Amino acid sequence: xxxxxxxxxxxxxxxxxxxxxVFLTTHFVTLxxxxxxxxxxxxxxxxxxxxxxxxxxxxxxxxxxxxxxxxYFLFGGTKSRxxxxxxxxxxxxxxxxxxxxxxxxxxxxxxxxxxxRMEGNSFELxxxxxxxxxxxxxxxxxxxxxxxxxxxxxxxxxxGRRVVDLLxxxxxxxxxxxxxxxxVGSMGRGGRFVDPIRKAGGRAVRFMPVIPFHTKTSxxxxxxxxxxxxxxxxxxxxxxxxxxxxxxxxxxxxVFKDFSALIEGPIVSQFNRHFVSDWCFTTGDxxxxxxxxxLFRPDNVGDAVMRAVPxxxxxxxxxxxxxxxxxxxxxxxxxxxxxxxxxxDSVIMASLAVKAHMGKKITLILPEHSNQKMVDRARYHxxxxxxxxxINILFYQPGMVHAKLFIADRKIAMIGSANMDMRSLxxxxxxxxxIQDPEVIVQLQNWADSLVxxxxxxxxxxxxxxxxxxxxxxxxxxxxxxxx
Numbered sequence: 001x002x003x004x005x006x007x008x009x010x011x012x013x014x015x016x017x018x019x020x021x022v023f024l025t026t027h028f029v030t031l032x033x034x035x036x037x038x039x040x041x042x043x044x045x046x047x048x049x050x051x052x053x054x055x056x057x058x059x060x061x062x063x064x065x066x067x068x069x070x071x072y073f074l075f076g077g078t079k080s081r082x083x084x085x086x087x088x089x090x091x092x093x094x095x096x097x098x099x100x101x102x103x104x105x106x107x108x109x110x111x112x113x114x115x116x117r118m119e120g121n122s123f124e125l126x127x128x129x130x131x132x133x134x135x136x137x138x139x140x141x142x143x144x145x146x147x148x149x150x151x152x153x154x155x156x157x158x159x160g161r162r163v164v165d166l167l168x169x170x171x172x173x174x175x176x177x178x179x180x181x182x183x184v185g186s187m188g189r190g191g192r193f194v195d196p197i198r199k200a201g202g203r204a205v206r207f208m209p210v211i212p213f214h215t216k217t218s219x220x221x222x223x224x225x226x227x228x229x230x231x232x233x234x235x236x237x238x239x240x241x242x243x244x245x246x247x248x249x250x251x252x253x254x255v256f257k258d259f260s261a262l263i264e265g266p267i268v269s270q271f272n273r274h275f276v277s278d279w280c281f282t283t284g285d286x287x288x289x290x291x292x293x294x295l296f297r298p299d300n301v302g303d304a305v306m307r308a309v310p311x312x313x314x315x316x317x318x319x320x321x322x323x324x325x326x327x328x329x330x331x332x333x334x335x336x337x338x339x340x341x342x343x344x345d346s347v348i349m350a351s352l353a354v355k356a357h358m359g360k361k362i363t364l365i366l367p368e369h370s371n372q373k374m375v376d377r378a379r380y381h382x383x384x385x386x387x388x389x390x391i392n393i394l395f396y397q398p399g400m401v402h403a404k405l406f407i408a409d410r411k412i413a414m415i416g417s418a419n420m421d422m423r424s425l426x427x428x429x430x431x432x433x434x435i436q437d438p439e440v441i442v443q444l445q446n447w448a449d450s451l452v453x454x455x456x457x458x459x460x461x462x463x464x465x466x467x468x469x470x471x472x473x474x475x476x477x478x479x480x481x482x483x484x
Contacts, residue, residue, distance in 0.1 A: 093287040093294070117307045120300025121265030123440045127447055129255045132240055133159060133247035135262055139230045140166045146176040146293075148229040148275050152185035152222070152417070155243030156193060162249070163242050168196035177202030180279055182223045183210050185241070207282050207429075221313045223278060224417045224428040226260075227271050233298035235263040235271050237433060238415055239404045246402065256402035257367075259447060261415060264301045267433070270308035272296065274431060277314065304437035311418065312429035320418055320432050321425040325351055327408045334361035336448050338405040340370050342379045343421035349382060356389040365451055368395035368461055375421070376463075380474045383458060384466070393458035396451050405448055412436050413444050 126132040140147055140163070147170060154160050171177040179197055181190060183206040194204035207223040228236040238260030240246040245256050276290045287294070311320030328335065328351040335355065342364070344352075356362055364386070370376050383393055406414040416432035418424040435441070458464050 115270045115308050117305050117436075118266045118270070119305050120302060121263060121267045121304040121306045122302030123304050123435065123437065123443075124262040125440075125443045125447065126236070126238070126260045126262060128251075128259065129240075129247045130249065130251055132236070132238070132258075132260045133249055135260075136228060136236055136242075136247070137162065137166060139228065139234060139236065139262075140170060143170060143175055143230045145231050146178075146229075148176075148178045148180075148227075148272075148279075149242075150180040150223070150225055150227050150275055150278065151242050152182045152224050152226060153241035153243045153246075154179075154181045154186040154189045154194075155241070155245070156189055157244040159244045159246075159248045160189070160193075160242055164194055164196060167202060168200040171197055171200035171202030174201075178275075178279060179204040180207055180223075180275070180282060181205075182207045184222050185224075203283075205279075205282050207278065222428050223312075224424065225274070225278070225310075225431045226417050227275060227431070229268060229271055229275060232272055232293055232296045233264060233268055235268045236260055237263065237271065237417075237431075239402055239417060254399060256400045257396065257398075257451065258402040259415075261433075263306070263433070264298065265304070265306075266298055266300065267306040267308065269297050271431075274308070274310055278429070281314070302437075304435055304440055306436070307434045309414075309432045309434060310430065311425065311432070313427070314429065318426055320430055321345075321348075323432070323434065324348065324406065324414070324425075327406070327412060327414070328352060328355060331355055331360055331408050333409050334363070335409075336363045336365070336405070336407040336445065337420060338365045338401065338403050338448050338451070339420040340367055340400065340402045340404075341372060341375050341419045341421045341424075342366055342382065343375060343423075344382065345422055345425070348420070349385065352386060352391060353389045356386070356391050362391045364391060364393045365401065365448060365455065366393070366395055367399070367401040368397050368456070368463060369400070371400055377474055380464065380470075383464070387458050394452060394455035395458065395461045395463070396455050398454050401451065403447075405444060407441065407445055407448065410441050410445055411438075413441050415444070 124135075126135050147167065149163075149167070154163075167177050167179060177197060177200075179194060179202065181194075181204070183190065186206070187210065190204070190206035197204045208221060226237060226239065226241065238258070240256075240258045240260045244252070246258055248255065272293055276287060276293060279285060280287050280290070309320050309323050311318060325347060328348070335352075352362060364383075366379075387393055404414075404416060404418055404420075406420075413435045414432045415435070416430065418428075418430040418432050424430050435444075
């Protein structure tokens with residue numbers, strides 16, 4: 001009897017073990033996804049994120065836990081302790097130099113995450129694709145000591161090949177050439193395409209891998225900054241990539257509407273520091289090897305007052321976003337905003353609405369059709385709200401506007417790499433250049449005004465018609481806005 005009872009217990013235990021094993025193997029992916037989802041939600045709660053961003057990731061993980069968790073680990077990163085710690089090497093080294101008498105390259109004491117305003121700069125507007133391309137090629141050809149280029153997109157086209165050939169030529173002539181491209185924006189162009197530069201004695205590297213398994217970062221963190229620095233004292237910066245969609249040797253009606261600027265003066269030292277920071281982070285080079293570059297301060301050559309404001313995972317605060325909020329809140333009369341993508345957070349939306357309530361003139365210029373259809377769909381939720389508040393929304397019809405321009409009261413302007421969207425303001429590595437100079441502001445305002453004849457008001461655009469089906473799709477896209 002005892003033997004029969006023991007056999008029964010063993011068989012029962014075996015059945016239980018077998019059932020548990022079958023359950024685990026059958027539902028392994030589900031259980032793994034559930035565990036990963038819990039891990040991600042815990043991480044989201046600990047991170048300093050926008051509420052809408054947390055909610056969007058929460059929805060994705062609830063409905064697709066396994067897929068959502070994988071997407072988060074690959075593409076969900078924002079601020080990165082690894083990046084902050086790594087980038088602090090250059091920041092701390094530059095601060096130590098500043099303490100020895102070079103205070104003009106130190107952060108602003110009142111706002112330690114920003115640079116100080118710098119006087120004595122000159123500004124030359126490069127208003128179109130041909131002018132910018134010609135200026136870039138000319139500066140490369142005329143550089144006497146060094147050429148440092150950073151871009152998000154390096155195209156495998158006429159513009160990209162021409163710049164690579166010129167950089168290789170100058171490297172072979174003994175000029176110090178450094179090229180930093182983003183691994184996602186310039187996917188496929190980090191190997192053989194830029195090998196001529198390496199073979200000539202220059203250096204060309206990719207910023208952060210597409211799938212960052214061997215780093216403590218996220219594929220979501222992309223370097224969107226654009227700058228080309230020549231001899232440490234001349235700078236080309238703006239929103240244009242080195243690609244025929246943005247610049248080239250001949251006029252093209254289909255090219256993206258954009259501009260850059262040729263800058264000279266002390267402000268270039270701030271861009272020097274950012275190039276060194278991104279370069280050292282990418283290559284592992286020690287910042288001490290760039291002491292001369294970090295110490296160099298170009299001479300005064302003009303009257304424009306400028307300030308570089310970086311933003312991204314390498315900053316402890318969302319500095320560019322904060323600076324834009326300040327400028328909106330301090331606006332006394334009018335704002336002009338030109339941006340290709342408009343997906344701001346609730347704070348910027350509220351700030352713009354309040355200014356509209358106060359009777360301020362606000363003009364928003366966007367492409368009627370951008371190159372991002374989902375982003376276009378998501379923006380209408382915001383645009384309809386702002387239209388009701390009395391903001392003048394204009395759609396540029398001939399093609400894509402890629403320019404990033406912010407002008408407040410015709411007294412201060414911002415140009416640079418950042419779009420008016422959450423990715424630029426909270427995720428990407430970006431840099432903005434704030435400018436105070438009456439003559440420069442007039443040039444930039446005239447450039448923005450030149451778009452208006454080819455624009456149509458929001459209410460006259462066919463894309464803005466509020467049909468039930470369109471509103472439904474816009475609301476769905478708006479829910480996913482923080483992930484775009």
